[in-house]
Amino acid sequence: MSEQLDELTEMVRDERLTELRRALEEHAVGDIVDFLERLGVRERAVAFRLLPKDQAVDVFDMLDQALQHEIIEGLKDVDVALFFDALDPDDRVRLMDEMPASVARKMMRHLDPRERSLTNIVLGYPSSTIGRQMSPEFVAVPEHWTVGQALEKVRRAGADAETLYTLPVVDRQRLLKGVVSLRVLVSAEEDEAIEELMTEVDSVDADLPAEEAARLCADRKHLAMPVTDSEHRVVGIFTVDDALDILERAESEDAARHGGAEPLHRPYLSTPVLRIMRTRVVWLFVLAIGGTLTVQVLDVFEATLSQLVVLSLFIPLLIGIGGNTGNQAATTVTRALALGDVSTRDALKVAWRELRVGATLGSTLGVLGLLGVGFTYTWDIGVVIGLTLVALCTLAASAGGLMPLLGKKLGADPAVFANPFISTFVDASGLVVYFLIARAVLGI
Amino acid sequence: MSEQLDELTEMVRDERLTELRRALEEHAVGDIVDFLERLGVRERAVAFRLLPKDQAVDVFDMLDQALQHEIIEGLKDVDVALFFDALDPDDRVRLMDEMPASVARKMMRHLDPRERSLTNIVLGYPSSTIGRQMSPEFVAVPEHWTVGQALEKVRRAGADAETLYTLPVVDRQRLLKGVVSLRVLVSAEEDEAIEELMTEVDSVDADLPAEEAARLCADRKHLAMPVTDSEHRVVGIFTVDDALDILERAESEDAARHGGAEPLHRPYLSTPVLRIMRTRVVWLFVLAIGGTLTVQVLDVFEATLSQLVVLSLFIPLLIGIGGNTGNQAATTVTRALALGDVSTRDALKVAWRELRVGATLGSTLGVLGLLGVGFTYTWDIGVVIGLTLVALCTLAASAGGLMPLLGKKLGADPAVFANPFISTFVDASGLVVYFLIARAVLGI
Numbered sequence: 001m002s003e004q005l006d007e008l009t010e011m012v013r014d015e016r017l018t019e020l021r022r023a024l025e026e027h028a029v030g031d032i033v034d035f036l037e038r039l040g041v042r043e044r045a046v047a048f049r050l051l052p053k054d055q056a057v058d059v060f061d062m063l064d065q066a067l068q069h070e071i072i073e074g075l076k077d078v079d080v081a082l083f084f085d086a087l088d089p090d091d092r093v094r095l096m097d098e099m100p101a102s103v104a105r106k107m108m109r110h111l112d113p114r115e116r117s118l119t120n121i122v123l124g125y126p127s128s129t130i131g132r133q134m135s136p137e138f139v140a141v142p143e144h145w146t147v148g149q150a151l152e153k154v155r156r157a158g159a160d161a162e163t164l165y166t167l168p169v170v171d172r173q174r175l176l177k178g179v180v181s182l183r184v185l186v187s188a189e190e191d192e193a194i195e196e197l198m199t200e201v202d203s204v205d206a207d208l209p210a211e212e213a214a215r216l217c218a219d220r221k222h223l224a225m226p227v228t229d230s231e232h233r234v235v236g237i238f239t240v241d242d243a244l245d246i247l248e249r250a251e252s253e254d255a256a257r258h259g260g261a262e263p264l265h266r267p268y269l270s271t272p273v274l275r276i277m278r279t280r281v282v283w284l285f286v287l288a289i290g291g292t293l294t295v296q297v298l299d300v301f302e303a304t305l306s307q308l309v310v311l312s313l314f315i316p317l318l319i320g321i322g323g324n325t326g327n328q329a330a331t332t333v334t335r336a337l338a339l340g341d342v343s344t345r346d347a348l349k350v351a352w353r354e355l356r357v358g359a360t361l362g363s364t365l366g367v368l369g370l371l372g373v374g375f376t377y378t379w380d381i382g383v384v385i386g387l388t389l390v391a392l393c394t395l396a397a398s399a400g401g402l403m404p405l406l407g408k409k410l411g412a413d414p415a416v417f418a419n420p421f422i423s424t425f426v427d428a429s430g431l432v433v434y435f436l437i438a439r440a441v442l443g444i
Numbered sequence: 445m446s447e448q449l450d451e452l453t454e455m456v457r458d459e460r461l462t463e464l465r466r467a468l469e470e471h472a473v474g475d476i477v478d479f480l481e482r483l484g485v486r487e488r489a490v491a492f493r494l495l496p497k498d499q500a501v502d503v504f505d506m507l508d509q510a511l512q513h514e515i516i517e518g519l520k521d522v523d524v525a526l527f528f529d530a531l532d533p534d535d536r537v538r539l540m541d542e543m544p545a546s547v548a549r550k551m552m553r554h555l556d557p558r559e560r561s562l563t564n565i566v567l568g569y570p571s572s573t574i575g576r577q578m579s580p581e582f583v584a585v586p587e588h589w590t591v592g593q594a595l596e597k598v599r600r601a602g603a604d605a606e607t608l609y610t611l612p613v614v615d616r617q618r619l620l621k622g623v624v625s626l627r628v629l630v631s632a633e634e635d636e637a638i639e640e641l642m643t644e645v646d647s648v649d650a651d652l653p654a655e656e657a658a659r660l661c662a663d664r665k666h667l668a669m670p671v672t673d674s675e676h677r678v679v680g681i682f683t684v685d686d687a688l689d690i691l692e693r694a695e696s697e698d699a700a701r702h703g704g705a706e707p708l709h710r711p712y713l714s715t716p717v718l719r720i721m722r723t724r725v726v727w728l729f730v731l732a733i734g735g736t737l738t739v740q741v742l743d744v745f746e747a748t749l750s751q752l753v754v755l756s757l758f759i760p761l762l763i764g765i766g767g768n769t770g771n772q773a774a775t776t777v778t779r780a781l782a783l784g785d786v787s788t789r790d791a792l793k794v795a796w797r798e799l800r801v802g803a804t805l806g807s808t809l810g811v812l813g814l815l816g817v818g819f820t821y822t823w824d825i826g827v828v829i830g831l832t833l834v835a836l837c838t839l840a841a842s843a844g845g846l847m848p849l850l851g852k853k854l855g856a857d858p859a860v861f862a863n864p865f866i867s868t869f870v871d872a873s874g875l876v877v878y879f880l881i882a883r884a885v886l887g888i
Contacts, residue, residue: 028644030664037785062665155631164627165609165667182626183608187599200472218692220474221506221685223609223667240684241665248662251695252779258702259775260768268780269793273800280772281805287768288809292816294760305753312749312756316738316871319760323767323867324704324731328724331703335696336712341481349713356717361725365732372736423767427760 008035012043021050029058037064037267044270045074057086066266069098081110088162089118090135090242097127121235130213131206133246134227134236135162140170141194143177148190154182166224168234169198176203176226176234203228206235213238214246215340254338258331260287290424294319297428301435307444310377314385315431321389322396322430325361326422329354329400334414337404344409350401358397362390384441388434395433396426452479456487465494473499477506481711488714489518501530510710513542525554532606533562534579534686541571565679574657575650577690578671578680579606584614585638587621592634598626610668612678613642620647620670620678647672650679657682658690659784698782702775704731734868738763741872745879751888754821758829759875765833766840766874769805770866773798773844778858781848788853794845802841806834828885832878839877840870 004027011020024032024047032051036044036059048071051059060068060083072080072095084092084107092115096104108116118136125131139161141150154164167185169178178198188197203226204213217225217240227236249265256263262279264271298305298315305312333350336342342350366389374382400422404414438444448471455464468476468491476495480488480503492515495503504512504527516524516539528536528551536559540548552560562580569575583605585594598608611629613622622642632641647670648657661669661684671680693709700707706723708715742749742759749756777794780786786794810833818826844866848858882888 028646030646034784151630164630182630186595186608186626186630202472202474218688221688223684240667240688244662244665244684244688248783252783255702255775255779258699259771261772261776264776267783267785268776269786269790273797273804276776276797277801277804280769280801281808284765284768284772284805284809285812288761288765288812291761291764294764295757298757298760302753302757305756309746309750309753309756312753312759313739313742313746315756315759316742316763316875317732317735319763320735320738320867320871321728321732324728325724327703328705328728331699332705332708332712332720335699339692339696339711340478341711342713346713353717353720357721357724360717360721361728364725365728368729368732423764427764431760 005031005035005038008047009038012039012047015046017046017050020047024050025052025055029055029062032059033062037067038269040270041070041074045071053082057083061087061091064266065094065098067270068095072099080107085111085115088135089115089122089137090133090162090238092119093122093132096123125206128209129206130204130208130210130227130238131236133210133213133242134206134238135242136236137162138168138226138234138237139164140168140174140234141180143169143171143193143195143198145194146190147185147188147192147194147197150180150194151185151190154185162237163224163239166222166226166237168201168203168226168237169194170234174233176201176228176232179226201226203232203234204238205230210246211250214243214250215338217243218247219340254334258334260284287421287424290421291427293424293428294431297431297435301431304435304439304444308438308442310381311384311435311438314373315434318385318388318392318434319427319430321365322392322426323423325358325393326396326400326403326426329357329397330403330422333401334404337408337414342405344405347402347405347409350405351398354397354401355394358394359390361397362393365393366390380442384434384438387437387441388430391433391437392426392430395429396422399425399429449475449479449482452491453482456483456491459490461490461494464491468494469496469499473502473506476503481508481511482713484714485514485518489515497526501527505531505535508710509538509542511714512539516543524551529555529559532579533559533566533581534577534606534682536563537566537576540567569650572653573650574648574652574654574671574682575680577654577657577686578650578682579686580680581606582612582670582678582681583608584612584618584678585624587613587615587637587639587642589638590634591629591632591636591638591641594624594638595629595634598629606681607668607683610666610670610681610683612645612647612670612681613638614678618677620645620672620676623670625667645670647676647678648682649674654690655694658687658694659782661687662691663784698778702778704728731865731868734865735871737868737872738875741875741879745875748879748883748888752882752886754825755828755879755882758817758825759878762829762832762836762878763871763874765809766836766870767867769802769837770840770844770847770870773801773841774847774866777845778848781852781858786849788849791846791849791853794849795842798841798845799838802838803834805841806837809837810834824886828878828882831881831885832874835877835881836870836874839873840866843869843873 008020008023011023036047039047121136122132137160139154139157141153165182167180168176169180171177179201180194180198184197202220202222204216206227206229224237224239226234227238229235253263260283264279333342366386369389370382370386373385403422407414452464452467455467480491483491565580566576581604583598583601585597609626611624612620613624615621623645624638624642628641646664646666648660650671650673668681668683670678671682673679697707704727708723777786810830813833814826814830817829847866851858
């Protein structure tokens with residue numbers, strides 16, 4: 001596969017366009033998407049314009065939003081209208097969120113009235129909610145219908161609907177009563193009542209944050225979930241592949257912030273260097289400012305340091321171990337939060353667990369530190385290192401475990417509060433602990 | 445919801461079992477699973493035995509594998525056989541992988557012959573492959589059939605099959621020719637030919653690593669993908685919810701190793717403290733051993749340090765910034781690797797990008813460092829810090845970007861090679877750079 005991609009890339013580079021057009025026809029949509037995502041902006045626009053119209057629409061549909069936006073910018077208005085019209089209302093709204101408001105409004109005017117009104121339903125919800133990500137094109141069946149009636153509706157309404165596999169069942173007031181799956185419908189008799197076949201429903205409120213809804217859908221293994229308004233009327237549906245998109249985006253964000261940077265929101269190789277730099281510089285700067293705390297701590301203890309330069313030899317090792325212990329705890333708890341295994345209400349339980357884990361780890365490393373340093377340097381210093389490791393690991397694990405919960409409680413992304421900040425905190429407080437223990441043990 | 449969970453938890457604690465049994469009946473399966481995952485082993489066993497048989501089977505099905513295993517251990521043989529029989533062959537195999545071989549064999553003997561032979565198909569593939577995770581219960585339709593015939597088969601074979609929404613289409617030799625969706629079937633006329641309706645297929649080989657197959661399924665937004673043997677005969681199917689499970693497991697592993705620990709493979713609050721400690725201690729120890737390199741580096745430069753104790757004040761700040769820069773690069777590239785946006789063949793491109801990103805970041809921080817330290821300490825030291833930051837960030841970003849690719853190339857988990865090891869590497873090499881620059885600039 002990768003050699004084929006390289007061949008295609010060479011064709012764009014060399015502008016062998018007729019050849020490229022023919023070659024592209026033989027590739028599946030997924031492969032073409034992979035190929036386009038690795039090209040530069042200009043080359044991607046060239047290659048995209050070579051695709052036959054209907055293939056182009058499918059490819060466009062699967063592209064990263066940031067790239068969709070760039071392609072739209074490079075197209076003539078009439079083509080833009082075509083792609084815009086071909087998208088599902090939910091995808092259309094997500095693309096509009098990336099475009100300047102004036103362009104978005106112009107696009108909306110070109111839409112046919114039905115598509116426009118569907119799009120407006122989705123636009124009515126705040127951008128972080130599942131209402132904004134759902135599809136308003138669903139097939140609902142009234143509970144008093146028979147299987148035959150329902151299948152007839154499925155056949156007629158089928159082509160446009162987001163999914164036909166999970167059908168919301170509603171009463172006469174359009175209130176959600178349950179769901180029935182197409183699987184059950186095709187196996188049932190024509191005259192059975194929907195009421196008898198429908199199952200209990202897991203639905204989400206349109207105002208629920210999109211990530212929570214997606215996590216629920218993935219955890220509970222639903223192919224689709226109905227979305228309801230505050231009166232429990234069905235307003236849309238979202239499918240497991242929307243959930244996957246939302247989770248992938250959320251996980252990219254978490255991963256990036258875990259590493260102390262903003263997410264790229266686009267494929268790595270298609271992102272300009274300066275843009276990558278911008279996702280990192282602010283974080284790095286803030287963390288560096290936090291890091292100056294360690295300079296101040298050491299400045300306070302400079303007299304102690306001058307008396308015993310050997311103490312400075314262990315500084316990187318100690319803060320490294322403290323940082324790692326804190327990271328371990330923060331990572332475990334952040335992941336448990338994301339999976340819903342713990343909530344902010346478990347703060348005390350988490351702190352007590354991490355305190356014990358940290359103390360156990362610290363004692364183990366402490367004994368090793370005592371012996372190692374005692375034999376190579378002096379036993380005095382060995383005792384200092386040993387005791388510091390016990391205190392440091394206990395402190396780091398407890399703080400690391402609590403940090404993500406604190407972040408969540410404050411309404412921030414737990415990943416932000418976790419790893420990068422835990423290091424800064426542990427670095428400074430670990431040094432204080434180290435020098436206090438050193439002064440006490442060595443009597444200086 | 446959480447208050448209700450607390451109420452249930454109190455009922456177990458106080459052994460108010462009749463009350464608990466009644467309360468459990470009113471909860472959905474998903475909620476009961478959430479509840480059970482927060483209990484201790486003994487309490488979970490008590491609560492589980494209160495569930496009515498058919499609800500118990502559904503709950504069991506959704507539980508974490510580690511917890512399934514514990515519950516099985518606490519049950520009588522006759523009950524074990526019941527649960528074992530109710531599981532799908534793929535889930536059964538995954539549970540067997542966690543049980544002692546002797547228990548697993550005994551369980552297999554209790555299975556009815558059809559279930560046993562299906563289980564054996566899955567057992568025939570190595571445990572990391574998609575063959576081991578697929579379901580052998582699929583409904584395939586011959587290409588020369590009509591829609592009516594296909595729907596008839598779906599109706600008859602329906603109840604047992606893993607999915608009916610994606611049906612593999614095969615020729616007379618059972619070779620995979622395409623897929624047809626139930627959605628298309630119900631909208632088509634009874635006498636249309638399957639051949640005319642089937643679409644091109646994205647299938648995976650049974651020997652493909654499970655994570656790759658799952659990533660493909662999620663990326664390409666398939667509800668299910670046929671699994672084929674080396675001759676392109678269909679041997680099974682795997683669905684997007686299996687893919688979600690596999691990806692969640694893989695992401696938990698990546699997240700844990702990113703933070704320098706082994707994954708828990710079970711809900712956080714249900715994991716004993718000593719077990720959490722065990723997932724961390726080896727990593728921490730290995731990283732600490734790596735950290736002793738910094739002690740050796742500083743030992744070499746001890747004379748320089750004694751002459752100018754002020755140099756030691758900046759050690760934690762500098763290695764903190766180096767570590768953060770390296771982490772940022774490593775995290776970005778690890779994520780890009782996981783998403784398939786880069787491959788090991790892009791190593792040069794990645795290195796060149798990260799070198800430029802690192803140099804830009806280093807120059808920015810370097811100027812700030814020069815000014816900040818210059819004004820508060822001396823301009824000599826300011827120049828040392830400024831130059832060190834430029835060199836350090838360039839080094840850290842390039843190494844951080846290459847590390848995950850190196851890990852992948854060596855067949856290790858890229859996340860393992862990324863963040864924890866990058867810190868160790870950057871700490872030691874950063875100190876060398878710092879002292880060499882200091883000696884050169886200060887002439888000591």
